[in-house]
Amino acid sequence: MTLVLSRVCARFADEGENEVSVLKDISFSIPTGSFVSIIGPSGSGKSTLLRVILDLMPHASGTIVRNFSRPAMVFQNYALFPWLSALDNVAFGLHMHGVARKEREHIAREKLKEVGLEHLERHYPAALSGGQRQRVGLARALAISPDLLVMDEPFSNLDTITSEALKADLLKIWRSYGMTILMVNHLIPDAIELSDQILVMGAHPGRVEKTIPVDLPRPRDTRSVQFFKEVDVLTEDIRRTLS
Amino acid sequence: MIGSSAHPQTRALHRHHARRYQRTLGLMAGVVIIALLLATFGFFGTVAWGALTQAVAYTTYRIAIAYAIAFALGVSIALLVGWSPISEFFFPIFDVLQNLPSFALLPFFIYFLGYTNQMIILFAVSSIIWPILFAVLTAIKSAHADLNDAATIFGARGFRRIPYYLAPLSLPAILTGSIVGIAIGWEAVIGAEIIANMMGFGAFIKDTDMTGVSQTAIAGILVILVIVFIINRLVWAPLLSESSRRYAE
Numbered sequence: 001m002t003l004v005l006s007r008v009c010a011r012f013a014d015e016g017e018n019e020v021s022v023l024k025d026i027s028f029s030i031p032t033g034s035f036v037s038i039i040g041p042s043g044s045g046k047s048t049l050l051r052v053i054l055d056l057m058p059h060a061s062g063t064i065v066r067n068f069s070r071p072a073m074v075f076q077n078y079a080l081f082p083w084l085s086a087l088d089n090v091a092f093g094l095h096m097h098g099v100a101r102k103e104r105e106h107i108a109r110e111k112l113k114e115v116g117l118e119h120l121e122r123h124y125p126a127a128l129s130g131g132q133r134q135r136v137g138l139a140r141a142l143a144i145s146p147d148l149l150v151m152d153e154p155f156s157n158l159d160t161i162t163s164e165a166l167k168a169d170l171l172k173i174w175r176s177y178g179m180t181i182l183m184v185n186h187l188i189p190d191a192i193e194l195s196d197q198i199l200v201m202g203a204h205p206g207r208v209e210k211t212i213p214v215d216l217p218r219p220r221d222t223r224s225v226q227f228f229k230e231v232d233v234l235t236e237d238i239r240r241t242l243s
Numbered sequence: 244m245i246g247s248s249a250h251p252q253t254r255a256l257h258r259h260h261a262r263r264y265q266r267t268l269g270l271m272a273g274v275v276i277i278a279l280l281l282a283t284f285g286f287f288g289t290v291a292w293g294a295l296t297q298a299v300a301y302t303t304y305r306i307a308i309a310y311a312i313a314f315a316l317g318v319s320i321a322l323l324v325g326w327s328p329i330s331e332f333f334f335p336i337f338d339v340l341q342n343l344p345s346f347a348l349l350p351f352f353i354y355f356l357g358y359t360n361q362m363i364i365l366f367a368v369s370s371i372i373w374p375i376l377f378a379v380l381t382a383i384k385s386a387h388a389d390l391n392d393a394a395t396i397f398g399a400r401g402f403r404r405i406p407y408y409l410a411p412l413s414l415p416a417i418l419t420g421s422i423v424g425i426a427i428g429w430e431a432v433i434g435a436e437i438i439a440n441m442m443g444f445g446a447f448i449k450d451t452d453m454t455g456v457s458q459t460a461i462a463g464i465l466v467i468l469v470i471v472f473i474i475n476r477l478v479w480a481p482l483l484s485e486s487s488r489r490y491a492e
Contacts, residue, residue, distance in 0.1 A: 051392065054392075054396060056392050056395060056396070071396065072396060072397070073392065073393065073396045075389045075392070075393065076389070077387070077389060079387065079389035079390050079392070079393040080393075081390070081393070081394075081408075081411070082489060082490045082491075083411040083412075083414065083489060083490070084411075092397050092398075092399075092407075093397035093398055095398075095407070096397055096398025096399055096400075096403065096407065097398055124489055126488065126489060126490070126491040140397065144397065144398075
């Protein structure tokens with residue numbers, strides 16, 4: 001298991017200094033090397049959950065077993081450093097880990113190549129399109145050879161064609177790296193296409209309503225009858241769970 | 244360099260800057276032409292150019308030193324406070340200090356440092372530092388939460404967060420803070436020179452005013468105008484355009 005959460009709760013102080021429960025009794029575990037998606041309405045604390053898992057935010061109670069050492073994250077709005085070129089953005093994590101310039105630039109170039117952007121290494125984020133920025137964000141995450149890759153709605157700011165291409169590349173990368181991926185997903189078909197397991201979260205307070213395994217064989221053909229049936233059944237299931 | 248592939252919005256911003264630059268350049272050319280015309284008619288015949296140059300040199304020198312000190316202090320304090328987990332605690336303190344009318348403090352500077360260069364320079368520092376400090380603190384506090392998280396996850400933790408994340412994040416704010424700070428600096432230095440009657444542009448203007456030789460005052464103001472314009476065009480404008488291009492979202 002890469003990650004085990006047991007009865008994890010998190011609270012925020014709202015404007016009136018009242019404590020508001022954002023995560024309540026969250027328990028689940030993520031097997032090493034698996035692809036897990038989180039789906040839920042806004043207010044279900046999906047982003048908060050990711051931040052608690054990565055220790056960017058404290059949790060109020062419960063236990064988290066973090067069986068990973070090099071987590072990386074990909075963000076919905078890319079969160080690239082605007083003062084660094086694409087290459088330096090990708091090399092940032094290695095730089096912070098004390099890798100020498102020559103070596104880290106070599107690795108960063110390789111990662112940019114993996115996401116198909118080797119020709120844009122000198123460009124700054126402001127000169128890149130949304131899809132290109134997200135690819136740089138993915139390359140930055142891959143550069144530190146993560147054992148856990150956390151992705152917060154990485155496709156929701158991208159158009160369909162761009163996100164289809166990025167999904168295909170992500171699956172290829174996941175197969176070759178074998179890291180564990182935890183992704184917040186805003187589309188049920190996307191979650192079914194990508195994941196081994198889907199966590200369905202409910203809101204107010206955020207909680208895990210259901211864990212749904214996806215048993216479709218890989219590679220998954222998103223236009224097959226089998227896939228459409230699975231989407232239909234699970235969509236209905238998720239809808240009923242959340243109502 | 245981004246070159247021609249820059250985002251359309253960034254290019255629009257550039258055109259806007261270019262247009263404004265042309266207008267400013269035109270205005271400055273007009274001012275210089277009028278000044279030259281006046282000069283050919285002997286309007287500036289009575290001006291003691293040697294004394295004026297020396298006075299302006301003194302004032303410019305004080306501002307340069309004061310800015311260097313305010314920059315070093317303001318940026319370091321703001322980065323350290325912005326980095327520390329207890330920055331909220333410092334905000335009200337800085338706010339009160341910033342709102343003290345700076346000239347009200349002049350007697351204290353004179354009392355402790357006398358009528359010296361150091362007195363004027365440190366007095367100017369006490370005005371220049373605030374816009375820089377607040378610009379940097381605000382930039383750090385208003386940084387997108389995701390960007391903060393990205394810096395943390397990819398290893399900009401502890402002390403190295405300052406040089407590798409907070410400092411580059413604050414660069415545009417350091418620029419704008421500096422521009423405002425130096426504008427305030429001219430005011431502070433010239434004002435202090437007038438009040439303390441110390442050698443420099445302030446005292447020079449005051450003396451000429453008393454003796455009724457207003458040509459000298461006009462010549463002095465023109466000289467300052469040209470200096471400020473040149474510094475803006477040569478130093479700040481290129482830096483601003485580079486930062487707005489780089490940091491555009």
